[in-house]
Amino acid sequence: MPSNQQILLDNRPSGEAVAGNFKLVSSDTPALADGQVLVRHHFMSLDPYMRGRxxxxxxxxxxxxxxxxxGGGTAGEVVESKNPKFAAGDKVVGMGGWQEYSVVDANQPGALRKVDTTHVPLSHYLGAVGMPGVTAWYGLVKIIEPKAGQTVVVSAATGAVGSAFGALAKARGCRAVGIAGGPDKCKYAVDELGFDVCIDYKEHKDAASLSKALKQACPDGIDGYFENVGGMILDAVLSRMNAFGRIALCGMIAGYDGQPLPxxxxxxxxxxxxxxxGFIVSEHMEVWxxxxxxxxxxxxAGKLKPRETIAQGLAAAPEAFLGLLKGKNFGKQLVKLV
Structure with a gap:
């Protein structure tokens, strides 16, 4: 069995997370028991929720x-199987965590899912066609429940969740407005993702200034809002919400270091x-x-063009993760392991 590099949580952060919270180790992969599958991870997902954990x-x-x-999502290939449902060469997604290989009990419901990479690249099953995409879908379809012609807004608009949200909203005839950090991200949101407008929050020093920009971008007010960030951005959006508006609360990345967000x-x-x-997408497996x-x-069909930021090699994961928390990624943040 192959040697396996792994990243462990070595100690808990006090305030901001740092690279020293993690530890890179090597271990031997255990031999397979009946029902188990050995997966070689090709891609590993980095997601904001990991900071809270x-x-x-x-x-x-x-x-x-x-x-x-x-812990975390992985996409890879079966290299050895003692389970009749899986064969060597199958492309699969699961929760293999921050390591090169995982041994999976493939009889556990939902532990491992085969995917078809004919039209959808393997990495997209960790982003647009994976947990982040389903998160966007649930918040929009089940909580915001938009009607054609309504205005919906999403923060972190060019991330894995936000980009899927924009495409799904446009497919339902909505006016889609994004909020993102920096001119490049805003240009990509409009030109590639199909948002009607994207506001650069970095141009605004406070909620009042951002609220003015939202008034221009959303002349008919905001009917639905998908929240990934919190803080000043939530304050600005609340001031522009229409009566009986709906807010799907998915993330509060501004407060992940433990500071309160009044x-x-x-x-x-x-x-x-x-x-x-508020919602957690793993509690709604029925919609997946x-x-x-x-x-x-x-x-x-090319109606959703997800962008990815890819770090190379397992050792790069901690710094890539810390960059994600500061918005340094552009699109879905992944680590490539092969």
């Missing part, structure tokens, strides 16, 4: 255990009778087949 705090997911392989005008929730719903079918078709 590094804390030993009450949250929707169990904290990442110290001294254990960092809201300036929570009374707007009452004034405008807003619905704000429908969502993945639509997302796969959009990527295959």
């Amino acid at each position: 590094m804390n030993d705090a009450k949250s929707y997911a169990q904290p990442q255990a110290l001294g254990q392989v960092m 809201m300036s005008y929570p009374q707007l929730i009452l004034t405008n009778r807003l619905k704000i719903q 087949p429908e969502a993945l079918k639509e997302l796969g078709a959009m990527v295959g």
Whole structure:
């Protein structure tokens, strides 16, 4: 069995996460038991939610255990199988974590999923046609429930979730407005992803200034908002929401270092009778087949053109992850392992 490089969570961050929180180790891959499959990971997903799991705090997911392989999504190839459902050469996605190989009990429901790479590249199954894409789909379709002609806004618009959200919203006849950091990302959002407008939040020093830009971009107000960031951006959007607007609350990356994120005008929730719903996409597995079918078709037809930032090699994962938390990635952040 092959030697396996792994990255463990060595210690918990106090405040901002740093590279020293992680540890690179090597271990021998155990021999397969009946029902198990050995997967060689080609790509590893880096996602904002991982920062929350590094804390030993009450949250929707169990904290990442110290001294254990960092958890996360992986896409790769079966190299050996003692399970009749999988054969060597099958392309698969799963939750193999921050390591080069994983031994998977393939009889566990949902542990490993075969994917077709004929029209959709393997890496996209960790982004647009994977968990981030389904996250965008659920927030838009099940919480925001937009009607054609309505205006919807998404923060972190060029990330894996935001880019899928834009394409899905346009497919439903909505006006799609993005918020992203920097002119290059905003240009990509409009030119490649099909957003009607994209606002560069880095040009605005406070919520009042960003709110003015949103008023120009959304002359008829905002009917639905998909939140990935929180803080100043949420304050600015709340001031432009229409009555009975819906907010799908998916992430609060501005507060992942443990700092509180106060809201300036929570009374707007009452004034405008807003619905704000937080959600975790892994709790809604029943929608995944429908969502993945639509997302796969959009990527295959070129209606969704996901962008990726790829770090090379397992050792590059910690710095790539810390960069993701600061918005240094452009599109979906991945680590390429082969």
